[in-house]
Amino acid sequence: MKVAPLPQDELERLAALRSYAVLDSAPEVDFDELTRFASELCGTPIALVSLVDAGRQWFKARVGLDAPETPRDIAFCSHAILQRGVFEVEDASCDPRFADNPLVASQPNIRFYAGAPLVNADGFPLGTLCVIDRVPRSLDPVQRQGLAVLGRQVIAQLELRRKLVDLAHARDQALAGVRAKDVFLATMGHELRTPLGGILGLSELLLEGPAGAPAAGGDDLRAIHRAGTHLLEVVEDILGFAQLELDQPRLRPRPFDVGELLADVEATVRPLLRGRSLTLKVARGPAPIVADPTRVRQIVYNLVANAIRFTERGGVDVTIEAGEGTLAVRVRDTGIGIPTDKLALLFRDFSQVHGDHEAELRGSGLGLAISRRYARLMGGDIVADSEPGRGSTFTLTLPREPG
Structure with a gap:
């Protein structure tokens, strides 16, 4: 058995793969449907969306196979990501690279394999959309072209998924920011209104003075009261505006x-x-x-x-x-x-x-x-x-x- 060499840009490739935050994620219907269509198009009992991680190949979607992943050193997809077109093995039992591979010698008894590399916009192969059979065979031109097209659709779904994940993350950050602003506004409203209310209340009491007597320092007290009232109005305006900006x-x-x-x-x-x-x-x-x-x-x-x-x-x-x-x-x-x-x-x-x-x-x-x-x-x-x-x-x- 021949273990596939690592791509020259392996570290960058792995970073690109992990940027999609898709490894070990739950099944998703869009990937399942593309995988099922690949199986039907190529007439194979097994089809997989395989993502090649550092030490394993993990299946985002699978038809006809129970295992969620296999070791990378025995993965056919490790060879496929080194190609730029569909990688095809007509009879693995006769191919020196795979004849003694555990996946050939025992379950799932692979004989035929064809994999379309999942190459993203930056040129990094993330894995493959592959089809597998237990008998030797080959793809016809329409099947080969169709598998490549479906592979590009898998990449499109990965890109869309990443954008949705990013948007959800941005939304969560925005909501956290809104909550923080709400707490800040509530706290500042209390901290500013309370002392201002005390100043205004005390100045009003002093302006009233003893019964029947004018208040001492009336002009100064009126100036204090006017300034306090003005400041309170400014505070209320700013807090009200901030609340309107945060949410209707x-x-x-x-x-x-x-x-x-x-x-x-x-x-x-x-x-x-x-x-x-x-x-x-x-x-x-x-x-x-x-x-x-x-x-x-x-x-x-x-x-x-x-x-x-x-x-x-x-x-x-x-x-x-x-x-x-x-x-x-x-x-x-x-x-x-x-x-x-x-x-x-x-x-x-x-x-x-x-x-x-x-x-x-x-x-x-x-x-x-x-x-x-x-x-x-x-x-x-x-x-x-x-x-x-x-x-x-x-x-x-x-x-x-x-x-």
């Missing part, structure tokens, strides 16, 4: 009254009016809707807080307008306004439309972008109309019922 949030629509929600928002933004000569008028009255109240409140708060922030004199007016199947919340202010050529930038991520002289009014540049995304997720939208020096109007429109 699940909306939780339910019936609620927008009029009651506006009253709640009004109470929340009232502290922003301290020390400022502004009026805030908020509509009253029932306005039923089915939507996600948490997201609607977030949007309306953002619109009203922005209106207050960018209005020095005059006031902010919040109204509700019913349409056919829709409900609109309109926030008008008498603030600094927005130039027409910058209106299109309002809803872009991280965009700022005001100049450096208004830097103290700036937020994260995310609030309106996040608000519009949530509005559109609920089937609505936000539009803006503004005139420099005369104020702005932002309109949130939502369907009365989810689409």
Whole structure:
């Protein structure tokens, strides 16, 4: 028996084979079908997809043979991978290379063997698609060509399988990254919100002062409260944007009254009016809707807080307008306004439309972008109309019922 020599590029060939992560994998129907077709095409009782590893040949698919692998030194496929065409042995019992081979002398009693090398795109032979019979014979030209074609299909399936494995690995890494980001966002949200909430709560208590007495250091306390409120809004915007980028949030629509929600928002933004000569008028009255109240409140708060922030004199007016199947919340202010050529930038991520002289009014540049995304997720939208020096109007429109 003659043992096949190792290919000159054996180390690189083995590395290429293992890059497919296919050795010792479970049976797969695509390889099984190609192997069965090779058996039928060539009229042989045995057909194999054999991958030649360092010390064995392992069968990815097999027809007519129970053994999952055999030693490499007795494998016919070890000789076949040294060829570039179909390797054929018509009668192994008469071939000095194989006559005393255990696979010839005993089970499975090989007499005929033909193997098409499985050569990948880089030129490395990974193994063979082979057919085996227990009687001497040969392939006709059609069978020989067909076996070569099926071998190329096996390679195509290996390449596809590797891409799918890589994609699954990339998906798992991405999901792990998303989970890590979720944990980070939750942790940072807690770590940032908790101290900021304490600062705001304490500054509010100090601003109230003893009953009937003005708070000492009122201007400084108001500055601390404004700065804390501003920082908390920036934190909320950044965390909200990150969550939207990670995954589309699940909306939780339910019936609620927008009029009651506006009253709640009004109470929340009232502290922003301290020390400022502004009026805030908020509509009253029932306005039923089915939507996600948490997201609607977030949007309306953002619109009203922005209106207050960018209005020095005059006031902010919040109204509700019913349409056919829709409900609109309109926030008008008498603030600094927005130039027409910058209106299109309002809803872009991280965009700022005001100049450096208004830097103290700036937020994260995310609030309106996040608000519009949530509005559109609920089937609505936000539009803006503004005139420099005369104020702005932002309109949130939502369907009365989810689409």
